[in-house]
Amino acid sequence: MTGIITREERDELRRLYEAALPGTWVADGDGVLSRDSNGNVAVVADCQAIGPAVDDTNAALIAAARNALPRLLDTIAAFEQAARVALHKIGQHRAGQYPDGQALEAAAYALSRVLTRSR
Secondary structure, three states: OOOOOOHHHHHHHHHHHHHOOOOEEEEOOOEEEEEOOOOOEEEEEEHHHHOOOOOHHHHHHHHHHHHHHHHHHHHHHHHHHHHHHHHHHHHHHHOOOOOOOHHHHHHHHHHHHHHHHOO
16 A cells, blocks of 8 residues: 555554553564453464464564554644644735744644644
């Protein structure tokens, strides 16, 4: 798949994340494990059973992507909200509601807040 991820795809990713085994996922050399807050461990993916093509790097990617997913989805949502605010303020400026540049300053501020947090 290519292109921008849709809201429906993001909602489905969030649903899948919430339905999956809880806890932090880690690569352990044999696969991917889930460790919950009580220290319980569950096998998420047994990479040795899949075959030699699935190595430690692939297991590490699966664990890292799963653990980062909520923050990635939250970041996308924050950028969307900032863009909506910025576009609204720019529209106000164009309509002459804020001819002195206040709307453009507010738009720039909304975007800069999100960009600063994402560094």
